[in-house]
């Protein structure tokens with residue numbers, strides 16, 4: 001990261017799923033660039049820890065609880081976040097969950113709904129609540145969703161997750177069209193593989209140790225030539241792109257999905 005870059009001084013940035021992994025990296029990036037950040041997560045312990053780390057480094061952050069699968073919880077989050085840190089300038093819809101490795105022929109309806117409830121409905125409702133907050137306060141802000149490189153390639157064993165992330169890419173573009181007249185930009189970042197808690201259910205199911213799954217896939221992708229930049233992605237890689245898209249440097253960019261995946265072309 002370029003030292004002394006301070007593009008978000010005076011701005012309120014809200015990040016869902018900021019209690020761990022990529023979301024925590026995004027929260028750290030924005031506070032290091034001068035923003036006040038609302039760390040929103042269903043996991044209070046994780047969220048409070050991230051706030052503690054940020055304030056320990058001299059940054060400004062607050063924790064607010066949210067379950068993005070519940071619309072009331074999202075509306076309460078936006079209300080409380082504004083009470084402390086003011087109108088929202090940047091919203092990052094990052095909270096997401098992965099599924100068990102069921103084949104498209106086997107996945108249950110309940111599991112499908114669980115994935116879509118958080119990744120699609122939850123993400124959309126959060127973005128819309130933040131858009132309403134921006135419009136109510138005449139803020140020409142920026143909204144960024146976190147989709148996935150999996151949302152661009154068909155999958156069998158992760159059909160619900162992959163298609164949920166395709167839906168995220170598409171509603172991002174729809175929202176960008178709806179919000180363009182108000183000067184609000186909406187874009188998506190599609191991460192490749194980052195070693196986070198997202199893969200814990202997969203590791204359990206595949207009887208792997210913690211942190212074993214991602215290096216295993218990365219190694220396969222490197223060996224087969226499916227990963228052009230031969231390393232795993234980091235939360236910092238994702239956060240740098242999210243910050244770019246939220247900044248004035250991206251003032252002419254909207255309705256886009258930017259892959260940050262080392263040139264991954266992984267089919268499974």
Ligand SMILES: NC(=O)c1ccc[n+]([C@@H]2O[C@H](COP(=O)([O-])OP(=O)(O)OC[C@H]3O[C@@H](n4cnc5c(N)ncnc54)[C@H](O)[C@@H]3O)[C@@H](O)[C@H]2O)c1
Pocket residue numbers: 016017018019020021022023040041042043046066067068069094095096097118122146147148149150190191192193194195196197198199
């Ligand atoms: N890690 C990867 O390789 C990867 C790749 C592509 C996309 N993504 C996406 O990046 C985003 C962040 O995932 P991550 O890898 O950092 O995983 P993670 O599990 O570390 O973080 C997800 C966070 O979302 C929170 N969360 C889950 N359900 C929630 C709910 N209902 N309401 C509020 N918060 C909730 C969790 O508590 C957690 O803190 C997700 O949308 C994920 O799909 C991750």
